[in-house]
Amino acid sequence: MADDPELIPGIHIYCDRWCGRCAYTSRCLQFRLEAEGRESNNALQNFDALNSQFWQEMGDALVLAMRFIRDIAARGDIEADELQRETSLSVPPATLQLDAREHPCAIAALLYAGMVNEWFAASDELPDAEESLLAHPPLFLEESIQVIRHYNYFIYPKIVRAVEGRLSEGAASGRDLRDDASGTAKVALIAIDRSLAAWSLLYKEYPDQEDSTLSILLHLDRLRRSVEVVFPEARAFVRQGFDAPHP
Ligand code: SF4
Incomplete structure (x- = not known):
């Protein structure tokens, strides 16, 4: 085979x-x-x-999500510096002598997982909630919820692995390590992009949860930009098949 x-x-x-x-x-x-x-x-x-x-359609949703975040910012609903805060998360790993799990991006990814759980728990407490959203999602939101759940605990370990790779570069320099960190960071970025797209689809469906959904969108957007700052080569990393046609 x-x-x-x-x-x-x-x-x-x-x-x-x-x-x-x-x-x-x-x-x-x-x-x-x-x-x-x-x-x-x-x-x-x-x-x-x-x-x-399916992923093409999710890609369209991501474009809308990004436009949506910028529109909110333009309306003045977000403090101007809120959109710039990725710098506080994007400490270059090489300057950290910490465990990768303590890198601000990793901590932010873990925080995101907690925010997701809290959001779903709160949605089940809404007065008109008849059954658990996770156990019985409405058909039209099923796919978005699947996306959110699949990546909820995926982003954190990917970021930790990417930061570990970057930290190891100092000890044993080598292109392979750098490439692996970039490739791993790219997968984390894709998971963040798709989660952003899925959350933007949920946003308008749950007006009672508007503030917490917006917090999640902003948090993910900041994390996305932070990972791009820490791993500037990640977006350009070419994954065979996914990013480059294979003969
Ligand atoms: S590349 Fe292979 S292992 Fe990865 S998601 Fe696709 S089918 Fe599964």
């Missing part, structure tokens, strides 16, 4: 481990091994095409 030219070597190294939503299952050896050939290649290709469309 590993000799199949359709497969993209190493595609799973910088993926988000969400095979159920991956647009490359037909080209991933890891997936094929785990699926043990239960699905035909045609079925996988159809599945991939559907997922590709």
